[in-house]
Structure formats: structure tokens, C-alpha cells
Amino acid sequence: MSGSSIRVDLQLIADMVDPGARVLDVGCGEGVLLDYLNRFKQADGRGIELSMAGVRAAVAQGLSVIQGDADTDLKDYPSGAFDYVILSQTLQATRNPKLVLRDLLRIGQRAIVSFPNFGFWKVRLGLFFGGHMPVTQTLTYQWFDTPNIHLCTIADFIALCEEEGIVVERSVSLDSKGLIRFDAGGRLSNWLSEQAVFLLRRP
Amino acid sequence: MSDIHSQDDQGAPLPGHRLVLGADKPLHLDCGIDLAPVTIAYSTYGRLNAEKSNAILICHAFTADQYVAETHPVTGKPGWWEELVGPGRILDTDRYFLICTNVLGGCMGSTGPQDINPATDQPWCLNFPVITIADMVRAQVRLIDHLGIAKLFCVIGGSMGGMQTLEWASRYPDRVFSAVPIATAARHSSQNIAFAEVGRQAILADPDFRDGDYPLYGVQPKRGLAVARMAAHITYLSETALQRKFGRNLQGRDTITYGFGADFQVESYLRHQGSSFVDRFDANSYLYITRAMDYFDLAGDHGGSLANAFRGTKVRFCVISFTSDWLFPTYESRAIVHALNAVAANVSFVEVESDKGHDAFLLDEPEFHATLSGFLEGAAEHRGLPRKKETA
Numbered sequence: 001m002s003g004s005s006i007r008v009d010l011q012l013i014a015d016m017v018d019p020g021a022r023v024l025d026v027g028c029g030e031g032v033l034l035d036y037l038n039r040f041k042q043a044d045g046r047g048i049e050l051s052m053a054g055v056r057a058a059v060a061q062g063l064s065v066i067q068g069d070a071d072t073d074l075k076d077y078p079s080g081a082f083d084y085v086i087l088s089q090t091l092q093a094t095r096n097p098k099l100v101l102r103d104l105l106r107i108g109q110r111a112i113v114s115f116p117n118f119g120f121w122k123v124r125l126g127l128f129f130g131g132h133m134p135v136t137q138t139l140t141y142q143w144f145d146t147p148n149i150h151l152c153t154i155a156d157f158i159a160l161c162e163e164e165g166i167v168v169e170r171s172v173s174l175d176s177k178g179l180i181r182f183d184a185g186g187r188l189s190n191w192l193s194e195q196a197v198f199l200l201r202r203p
Numbered sequence: 204m205s206d207i208h209s210q211d212d213q214g215a216p217l218p219g220h221r222l223v224l225g226a227d228k229p230l231h232l233d234c235g236i237d238l239a240p241v242t243i244a245y246s247t248y249g250r251l252n253a254e255k256s257n258a259i260l261i262c263h264a265f266t267a268d269q270y271v272a273e274t275h276p277v278t279g280k281p282g283w284w285e286e287l288v289g290p291g292r293i294l295d296t297d298r299y300f301l302i303c304t305n306v307l308g309g310c311m312g313s314t315g316p317q318d319i320n321p322a323t324d325q326p327w328c329l330n331f332p333v334i335t336i337a338d339m340v341r342a343q344v345r346l347i348d349h350l351g352i353a354k355l356f357c358v359i360g361g362s363m364g365g366m367q368t369l370e371w372a373s374r375y376p377d378r379v380f381s382a383v384p385i386a387t388a389a390r391h392s393s394q395n396i397a398f399a400e401v402g403r404q405a406i407l408a409d410p411d412f413r414d415g416d417y418p419l420y421g422v423q424p425k426r427g428l429a430v431a432r433m434a435a436h437i438t439y440l441s442e443t444a445l446q447r448k449f450g451r452n453l454q455g456r457d458t459i460t461y462g463f464g465a466d467f468q469v470e471s472y473l474r475h476q477g478s479s480f481v482d483r484f485d486a487n488s489y490l491y492i493t494r495a496m497d498y499f500d501l502a503g504d505h506g507g508s509l510a511n512a513f514r515g516t517k518v519r520f521c522v523i524s525f526t527s528d529w530l531f532p533t534y535e536s537r538a539i540v541h542a543l544n545a546v547a548a549n550v551s552f553v554e555v556e557s558d559k560g561h562d563a564f565l566l567d568e569p570e571f572h573a574t575l576s577g578f579l580e581g582a583a584e585h586r587g588l589p590r591k592k593e594t595a
């Protein structure tokens with residue numbers, strides 16, 4: 001099935017998870033990260049995925065995944081049920097990111113959130129000079145078919161965390177190849193990073 | 204208790220085993236009655252390992268029985284889950300010990316209304332106590348005790364079998380490692396009860412029913428039972444499946460006959476379903492078992508909250524539904540999943556795309572089988588059971 005190599009942003013998330021943790025991966029897709037966490041971090045991993053195709057693929061691998069929607073189904077979970085709740089590349093596709101964020105930190109002791117950075121220089125220049133909605137390696141959709149209805153920049157996200165009183169424990173942002181990493185809170189990261197990963201906790 | 208080969212009413216041996224709970228070990232039923240003696244007829248496949256950790260209890264649906272993977276002794280047809288059971292198959296008899304009991308109230312060897320009431324020396328008929336899904340499970344628990352199995356690796360079942368699976372996981376969480384409720388619900392809905400009532404009324408309206416005492420008169424309410432089966436059978440299918448299979452095709456004729464014979468293939472099919480059913484099923488059993496399903500309400504048993512039925516559970520669940528199942532629609536499965544989420548249970552949930560209706564769980568549905576296989580492999584790994592042998 002899967003080897004020990006996963007996408008760089010997923011690896012960054014996995015590195016933030018303590019071994020043996022209880023983890024809920026919201027928007028887990030076919031369960032690549034969950035499988036990695038179960039195998040290499042001995043995690044008790046569960047997943048929620050919107051697409052049935054993703055759910056079927058994950059469950060057929062033996063992962064504990066349910067079909068569900070981050071916007072509507074997180075409310076079922078009891079508070080503090082997980083050590084980490086992960087939302088990978090999904091926040092921008094939720095209808096109410098602020099409520100989802102609150103739920104993540106209600107259900108989990110910590111939340112790990114990754115998202116594409118709309119403040120990335122190529123995105124800015126693309127719109128500024130090209131005049132079209134940006135299409136990049138992390139923003140692959142056209143404006144008319146994108147599920148990404150709540151895109152934000154790193155600066156936006158940090159502002160929301162401040163407004164919500166959420167503590168940023170760690171943050172890492174990446175250039176397009178995932179090779180160069182920044183502290184997402186740094187001055188230039190909002191320009192230079194294509195995506196960011198935040199480790200969050202309640203105050 | 205004794206474990207002997209079973210015999211049907213005519214004295215001809217039924218294949219499989221049976222466990223008899225004597226008068227000293229009565230089964231305490233929900234209705235308050237202590238039932239004894241109780242016979243539990245069951246089939247097994249594969250071998251119980253030394254640790255007794257590889258047992259899977261298969262719970263059959265309403266009109267099925269313990270002949271999961273062998274030729275049926277009455278109909279001569281293959282077992283109802285024969286495709287899933289065998290060496291190297293999903294329910295792998297090289298690795299697992301499979302058990303299936305005929306449910307309490309059934310008519311394939313387990314105690315039911317057709318058996319003799321020791322107090323009167325006459326068949327119970329409608330004097331048989333009204334049983335519940337929980338009572339069926341209590342009988343199964345006694346068998347599992349008898350086999351010396353502390354914890355089942357898995358309890359699995361579709362439809363009414365799924366209700367038993369939920370009951371097991373809810374009431375005996377320490378004795379179940381994993382549970383797979385399929386095409387089922389935590390309660391019989393109003394519509395489910397309505398269909399069950401139509402079936403019962405068809406039986407009750409048959410003059411041969413004789414207030415349930417038909418065995419004493421050597422007759423059977425065949426017409427009523429057949430109509431009950433015909434109506435129920437429609438609910439197990441889907442409009443798409445019926446249309447695909449029969450459309451408006453005529454049966455053995457070129458034109459309509461302006462009469463009430465079976466002009467259409469679908470009529471002929473249903474009539475056949477009805478008439479063949481009465482050869483293998485007892486009308487009183489039909490009444491009792493549909494009632495047991497009607498009374499099933501897991502949330503109702505737990506103060507109205509389904510989550511309370513599973514609080515603190517360590518059982519690994521895999522809930523499976525089918526898109527075209529209108530008898531136990533996906534939202535019933537979703538309600539179970541929401542309740543399990545509310546107690547942070549370990550749960551997988553897949554809605555399988557199928558146009559074959561409720562009966563899809565009995566049919567060749569690759570996606571369903573892939574889901575089941577993946578879940579069981581994962582559960583086996585966590586239980587420390589051997590992995591599937593790689594075929595060369």
C-alpha cells in the first residue's frame with residue numbers, strides 16, 4: 001500500500017503529532033495522512049471525508065473513516081475527544097471557517113490547520129498583471145469550478161486566530177516546491193509562501 | 204445443557220448443531236417470562252483458535268436462517284452469503300470461526316411458536332411469548348457462553364441481523380471487538396412497522412390461520428403468508444431493479460388477457476416468491492419476528508438518546524448502507540454514525556452506490572465487499588489475528 005514517503009505538507013503535519021495520539025483528520029481524502037500516522041506515529045486515527053469515493057478507498061484500506069461534512073458534522077463530537085484535530089487543505093472549502101475552527105479546538109486539545117496562501121507573490125502578481133483569478137500549483141481550479149470559497153492569506157489567518165483568542169504554538173510555511181520553509185509569522189512569509197501549516201491550541 | 208444434532212418436526216435431521224437450554228437454565232425474556240426449554244440451532248464454519256479470539260457471529264436477516272454458506276436443507280439453494288464465506292474469502296474460514304444461529308422465534312430448528320409448549324404438550328402457536336431483538340441476542344449470548352468464547356472478534360449482520368449487531372454492541376460491549384451493522388436501523392420506523400402490519404394482517408385474514416392454531420388442524424395459512432411475502436419482497440428491491448428485471452414484460456403470452464391471471468412477469472415473479480416462501484417459513488414465526496423488529500428501538504431503551512446506547516464503547520464499528528435502500532435508508536445509518544461520533548467511538552461509515560435496493564447486501568456488490576474486506580483486515584490486525592494468506 002503506502003510507503004514512508006508522503007507529500008511535504010502532510011509530512012509537516014505528521015511531524016507536529018506526538019506518538020500514540022488520538023487524531024481526527026477532517027477532510028482526510030483517501031486517508032494517506034491517517035495511514036501514515038497510524039503506522040509511523042502509532043496514532044489512534046479517525047477520519048471524516050466529504051466524498052464517498054474517498055471514504056470507500058480509505059475504509060477499504062482498513063482506516064476508520066466516515067462520510068461527513070466539516071460544516072455540519074463536527075458538532076456531533078464531544079469536547080476534548082481527540083489530542084489533535086487536523087484540517088488539511090480544507091478550511092478554505094468550508095462554508096463557515098470561523099465556526100469550523102472553533103469546533104476543531106473544542107473537539108481537540110490541539111488543531112493542525114493547513115491552507116493555500118492567497119498572499120503568495122505569484123497569486124498577487126497573477127491577479128495584478130494577468131487580470132485573471134489565480135491558478136497555481138496549490139490553487140488548481142478555475143474560478144467557476146473551485147470548491148475554495150473562503151480563501152485567505154497567512155496574515156488573514158493569523159488575524160482570525162488573534163480575534164478568536166487562539167494560540168499559535170507553531171507555524172511553518174512553504175515555498176512552491178516545499179523546500180524552503182519559513183516561520184509563518186515572519187515578515188516575508190505571506191509573500192513567499194505558497195501554503196502554511198499551523199499548530200493551534202486554546203488559550 | 205446439551206449440544207446435539209438437530210431434528211425438525213418430522214424427525215428428519217436438519218444439518219448443523221443445536222444447544223438446548225433446559226428448565227434449569229431458562230431464558231429470561233423482555234416480556235417478563237422465563238422461557239424453557241430453549242433450543243438454539245446453529246451452523247459453524249472454520250475452526251475456533253486456541254485463544255478463542257477468532258469467532259465471528261453472523262446474524263441473519265428476518266426470513267434467512269443459519270445456513271449461511273451451505274446448501275439449504277429445505278430449498279436446496281446455496282447459502283445466503285455463500286459468496287462471502289470460504290477459504291481466502293472475506294469471511295475467511297482459514298482464519299475465522301463463523302457462527303450463525305437461527306433466531307429465537309424462528310422456524311429452522313431454534314425454539315419458536317411451532318414448538319411444543321411443555322406445559323400443555325401442544326404447539327405454542329400464539330401462546331408463545333412475544334420476543335424482542337434483545338431476546339434473540341440473549342439466546343445467542345448463551346450459545347457464545349457455551350462455546351467458551353469470552354469476546355467475539357466480530358458481530359455482523361444485515362437488516363434485522365444489523366439490529367442484533369447493534370444490540371450486541373450496545374448491551375455486551377466487552378464481548379464484542381468489532382461490529383458491522385449493514386442496511387439497518389436503530390429502530391423500526393413508522394413505515395417499517397406499517398409494512399410489517401400489512402404482512403401480519405394478510406396472515407391473520409387467511410381462514411386457515413385459525414387464530415394461530417393451524418398446526419393443530421394440519422393446515423397452513425399459505426395464501427396469507429404468500430401475500431405477506433409478496434408485499435415484503437417489494438420493499439427489499441428498488442423500482443430501478445424491478446424495472447430493469449421485468450419492465451412491463453408479459454409472462455408467457457403475447458398480449459394482455461383482460462383478466463386477472465399473471466399477465467406481467469413481475470406478477471408471476473412475486474407469486475413464485477410467495478408460494479415458494481410458504482414451504483420454508485412458518486406463519487406464526489412471521490408474526491413473532493416482525494413484532495420483534497417493530498419493538499426494536501435502541502434509543503428508546505436508553506432514555507431517548509441513541510448515543511447513550513454506546514457511551515464509553517471500545518467496539519470498532521463499520522456501518523454500511525446502500526443508496527437505493529428505501530426500507531432502511533442511509534439516513535438511518537447516519538443516525539447511528541452520529542450517535543457513535545457523539546461518544547467518540549471508532550467508526551467507519553460507507554454508503555455503497557447500488558440500485559438494487561435493500562437486498563443489495565445479499566448480492567454481488569464489489570464496493571460493499573471491498574469495504575467489508577478492508578474493515579475486517581484492519582480489525583484483525585488490531586486484534587492480533589493472522590493476516591490473509593497471499594495467494595501464489
